[in-house]
Amino acid sequence: MNRSLAWRGAMILVLVAAAAWSAWPLEEKISLGLDLRGGMHLVLAVEVEDALRAETEKAMQRVVDLGLDAGITDLRGERLSDTSFRVSGFAAGEPALIDDDLTAEHGDDWSRVFSGDTLRFEMSAGNADQIRNLSVQQALETIRNRVDAYGVAEPVIQRIGMGENRILVQLPGVEDPERVRELIKSTAFLELRLVAEGFPQGGADTEAAALAVYGGTLPQDTELFEQLVQDETSGALLGRRYYVLEKRQVITGRDVRNARPGAGQFNEPVVLFQLTREGGQRFGEITGANEGRFLAIVLDGHVISAPRINDRITDSGQIEGGFTYQEAEDLSTKLRSGALPAGITYLEERTVGPSLGRDSIDQGLRAGIIGFGLVILTMLVVYKGAGINAILALVLNIIFLFGALAFLRATLTLPGIAGIILTIGMAVDANVLIFERIREELRVGRTVKSAVESGFGKALSSILDANITTLIAALFLFQFGTGPIRGFAVTLIVGIVASVFTAVVVSRWIFDLILSRRQRVEKLSI
Amino acid sequence: MEFLNDTQIDFMKYRKVCMVVSVVFVLLGIAALFSHQRLNLGIDFAGGTQMTLKFKEDPDVQGLRETLASAGLGDAQIQRFGEEGAHEVIIKTPVIKGSEEGSVDLVTAALDADFGGAADGLDLNRVGSAELAQVLAARDPDGVAGGAVEQEEDRVLVHYQQVADAILEVRREDGLIQDLDQLDRAEGLTEETLTAVRELSSLSDYSVLAVENVGPQIGRELSVRGILAVVLSLIGMLAYIWLRFELRYGVGAVAAVFHDTLVCLGLFALFDFEFNLTTIASFLTLVGYSVNDTVVVFDRVRENLRKNRRQPLVDVLNESLNQTLSRTVLTSGTTLLVVATLLFYGGDVLRGFAFVLTIGIVVGTYSSIYVASPVALLWEQLFGAEARSRRKIARRKAA
Numbered sequence: 001m002n003r004s005l006a007w008r009g010a011m012i013l014v015l016v017a018a019a020a021w022s023a024w025p026l027e028e029k030i031s032l033g034l035d036l037r038g039g040m041h042l043v044l045a046v047e048v049e050d051a052l053r054a055e056t057e058k059a060m061q062r063v064v065d066l067g068l069d070a071g072i073t074d075l076r077g078e079r080l081s082d083t084s085f086r087v088s089g090f091a092a093g094e095p096a097l098i099d100d101d102l103t104a105e106h107g108d109d110w111s112r113v114f115s116g117d118t119l120r121f122e123m124s125a126g127n128a129d130q131i132r133n134l135s136v137q138q139a140l141e142t143i144r145n146r147v148d149a150y151g152v153a154e155p156v157i158q159r160i161g162m163g164e165n166r167i168l169v170q171l172p173g174v175e176d177p178e179r180v181r182e183l184i185k186s187t188a189f190l191e192l193r194l195v196a197e198g199f200p201q202g203g204a205d206t207e208a209a210a211l212a213v214y215g216g217t218l219p220q221d222t223e224l225f226e227q228l229v230q231d232e233t234s235g236a237l238l239g240r241r242y243y244v245l246e247k248r249q250v251i252t253g254r255d256v257r258n259a260r261p262g263a264g265q266f267n268e269p270v271v272l273f274q275l276t277r278e279g280g281q282r283f284g285e286i287t288g289a290n291e292g293r294f295l296a297i298v299l300d301g302h303v304i305s306a307p308r309i310n311d312r313i314t315d316s317g318q319i320e321g322g323f324t325y326q327e328a329e330d331l332s333t334k335l336r337s338g339a340l341p342a343g344i345t346y347l348e349e350r351t352v353g354p355s356l357g358r359d360s361i362d363q364g365l366r367a368g369i370i371g372f373g374l375v376i377l378t379m380l381v382v383y384k385g386a387g388i389n390a391i392l393a394l395v396l397n398i399i400f401l402f403g404a405l406a407f408l409r410a411t412l413t414l415p416g417i418a419g420i421i422l423t424i425g426m427a428v429d430a431n432v433l434i435f436e437r438i439r440e441e442l443r444v445g446r447t448v449k450s451a452v453e454s455g456f457g458k459a460l461s462s463i464l465d466a467n468i469t470t471l472i473a474a475l476f477l478f479q480f481g482t483g484p485i486r487g488f489a490v491t492l493i494v495g496i497v498a499s500v501f502t503a504v505v506v507s508r509w510i511f512d513l514i515l516s517r518r519q520r521v522e523k524l525s526i
Numbered sequence: 527m528e529f530l531n532d533t534q535i536d537f538m539k540y541r542k543v544c545m546v547v548s549v550v551f552v553l554l555g556i557a558a559l560f561s562h563q564r565l566n567l568g569i570d571f572a573g574g575t576q577m578t579l580k581f582k583e584d585p586d587v588q589g590l591r592e593t594l595a596s597a598g599l600g601d602a603q604i605q606r607f608g609e610e611g612a613h614e615v616i617i618k619t620p621v622i623k624g625s626e627e628g629s630v631d632l633v634t635a636a637l638d639a640d641f642g643g644a645a646d647g648l649d650l651n652r653v654g655s656a657e658l659a660q661v662l663a664a665r666d667p668d669g670v671a672g673g674a675v676e677q678e679e680d681r682v683l684v685h686y687q688q689v690a691d692a693i694l695e696v697r698r699e700d701g702l703i704q705d706l707d708q709l710d711r712a713e714g715l716t717e718e719t720l721t722a723v724r725e726l727s728s729l730s731d732y733s734v735l736a737v738e739n740v741g742p743q744i745g746r747e748l749s750v751r752g753i754l755a756v757v758l759s760l761i762g763m764l765a766y767i768w769l770r771f772e773l774r775y776g777v778g779a780v781a782a783v784f785h786d787t788l789v790c791l792g793l794f795a796l797f798d799f800e801f802n803l804t805t806i807a808s809f810l811t812l813v814g815y816s817v818n819d820t821v822v823v824f825d826r827v828r829e830n831l832r833k834n835r836r837q838p839l840v841d842v843l844n845e846s847l848n849q850t851l852s853r854t855v856l857t858s859g860t861t862l863l864v865v866a867t868l869l870f871y872g873g874d875v876l877r878g879f880a881f882v883l884t885i886g887i888v889v890g891t892y893s894s895i896y897v898a899s900p901v902a903l904l905w906e907q908l909f910g911a912e913a914r915s916r917r918k919i920a921r922r923k924a925a
Contacts (some may be wrong), residue, residue: 033614176654325656348744351737355701371864425864429857436853463823466818469763474816476759480751488807
């Protein structure tokens with residue numbers, strides 16, 4: 001055996017060993033895509049306009065308050081768009097009274113123009129961008145907290161796209177997608193409000209009946225709220241009830257320091273919460289002053305329950321609402337993780353249960369094994385001895401393929417499996433090109449050695465041209481493909497590279513090895 | 527076994543007949559695309575909701591349709607799915623105008639009314655393992671909790687988490703728990719736990735195996751990306767061929783690619799397969815394969831031309847096609863073997879993908895012989911050096 005042969009042999013051996021080591025054991029080293037292992041893939045959009053609107057409302061209220069402090073009454077605020085509002089009712093000279101305060105407070109965040117009796121405010125682009133960005137970031141954190149509390153192994157939660165309001169959430173192995181969908185999406189904005197004075201316990205059956213308590217019109221500073229009455233086990237909607245509540249929020253979710261599920265008076269699931277110091281103080285004052293009245297617990301705009309205030313409550317309380325264990329736990333999670341700064345819309349969802357993924361793996365494996373067997377059979381029948389060479393190249397090809405997938409931490413998807421199977425069929429092409437060329441050279445009467453030599457030499461250009469064109473298609477597929485399709489592109493790319501390598505290097509080495517054994521080779525089994 | 531060596535087939539003799547056949551097939555393909563069948567666009571591009579469901583009993587498609595129609599989902603498409611006896615269907619509903627979130631809730635609500643089973647108790651076909659574990663721990667049928675010590679709580683929960691996982695493993699395997707007797711298979715369940723599960727739980731008559739919802743916004747983006755991927759990879763491949771070969775071969779390869787794509791697309795529409803992201807992948811692979819096949823022939827043509835510059839192009843083409851014939855047939859053969867296996871054994875999800883490639887390989891092999899080469903020849907006859915000098919002479923004569 002000459003030196004070059006030994007070197008090449010050693011190199012091939014090292015590569016095969018590295019590939020095998022990197023990919024073994026397969027179950028641990030190759031990560032399966034959600035379509036094979038089951039799980040949820042969600043793309044959601046944060047409705048950043050919600051956050052802008054809230055900020056605008058807040059700024060508007062603040063201007064009116066500043067006016068009051070400066071002794072300007074009768075100011076009326078009106079929101080014009082998500083990022084602008086106007087405050088009217090100024091008498092001549094009055095705007096100057098709050099001008100310094102506004103400048104100090106707003107800085108570059110708002111610009112203002114005075115005309116007639118009206119100050120018009122416009123949010124600066126920079127401020128708007130910052131609020132958008134912040135609200136997406138906050139939403140991301142909130143969702144991460146909720147997912148962590150739910151408990152998923154290896155979740156992916158990240159912003160996608162440049163400066164966009166999108167978040168990608170991938171949760172492998174989720175078994176109750178309905179619950180997760182709700183857990184992530186709900187804003188979880190908690191408010192505690194006093195039920196309007198004189199309103200009966202338990203709410204009213206209809207909107208009209210609720211208003212009738214006050215002679216048909218809402219009293220000042222109150223709002224109408226709905227309660228959805230649900231069946232306690234199935235969650236089916238049984239009916240609606242209506243409440244008139246004060247506009248003032250006694251406590252909001254921001255005042256909640258901690259929340260956990262617990263058992264109520266009759267051992268029913270409830271949510272226990274603790275308030276921050278500041279929140280507890282306020283809560284204590286208001287509950288102390290309103291003993292005997294009803295306090296409504298409002299979540300995302302719906303009344304959950306409205307118990308009577310029996311005593312002054314300071315730093316902790318409980319929410320009863322006919323919850324199941326799971327609901328109590330989820331609500332605690334949401335209260336702990338805080339409210340989402342803005343609403344969320346699901347743009348894309350792909351959820352696959354584990355049974356479907358297992359079926360796919362089984363079918364892919366079966367098709368792969370059958371296909372592999374058929375290809376081996378064909379190569380043996382057509383090329384006899386050299387067929388073994390091609391088969392060896394094919395086996396190494398598959399080892400390299402899995403090695404590279406593991407090394408690149410690529411995810412194997414169902415289309416990816418199809419890509420591997422396709423590779424099995426196409427990988428022999430390079431060998432076929434070479435073998436046919438060798439046969440041709442033998443036919444024109446060359447010696448075995450020179451036939452092998454020139455067969456490899458002449459086939460090389462065809463092999464490269466043919467594979468580079470396919471590679472180009474696969475690269476674009478990778479660039480523009482999403483999810484499972486990327487998995488296909490990856491296996492195709494890796495498969496192409498591996499097949500060229502095994503044909504040009506490994507096959508060549510095997511031929512050379514066989515030929516070097518004997519001084520004169522009369523016949524080649526091909 | 528050697529076969530197809532030293533063949534002397536005069537391929538180019540039949541080129542005119544085959545050109546006509548090719549053109550007819552391409553036209554038929556285009557016609558199929560624009561006939562009433564059209565392309566069945568999947569939710570990846572059209573947007574919409576697709577749910578894969580498994581039922582306890584073989585679902586009556588007409589009945590399902592009525593159930594959905596009563597929920598305002600009259601335009602839902604219902605297809606059978608999976609193997610015989612799997613009782614699985616796919617329900618597809620189009621985008622609801624003005625909404626990104628689709629109709630998952632609507633479909634489940636409608637189905638629950640008819641297939642929800644007993645409404646009381648935990649639905650074992652839907653519950654998560656954490657919740658199941660909590661409910662069981664509260665009941666504690668195995669009596670794990672000794673005293674009422676605080677630390678005990680964790681130990682009890684850990685025990686029932688294992689129990690819940692064992693129960694749900696049955697669901698993970700079967701996709702649907704049809705009968706509580708299936709739970710006998712679950713490992714490590716005591717008789718007491720089984721009794722408790724029987725009391726606490728109920729079984730709906732269907733389960734949701736998969737949900738896919740693509741809002742119109744994402745659907746549009748996926749379409750754009752799909753088109754970009756196809757167009758750019760076509761340009762990339764042709765640029766490569768143009769760089770490596772002469773223009774006439776590039777034209778031949780383009781003609782072959784268009785031929786293959788249109789014929790396959792037509793058949794794809796005719797067989798009413800769904801056009802989705804995986805289909806884009808299959809067509810790009812087909813394009814790559816078609817070019818690959820053509821390139822091998824042209825590579826040989828280039829080599830032969832270098833050897834003998836005086837030989838007419840027709841003869842060189844014929845010679846090259848004959849020389850590469852055994853390779854063409856063998857490679858197409860092995861690739862066909864695997865994609866056909868995928869077509870028959872690869873399952874429903876990959877069927878469209880395997881179909882495109884199966885047809886594509888047959889058509890692609892034909893086209894590398896009878897489309898790419900004749901077109902390259904035609905180009906040479908119309909615009910080649912000889913044609914140019916002939917035209918020059920004719921012009922001189924006219925002058």
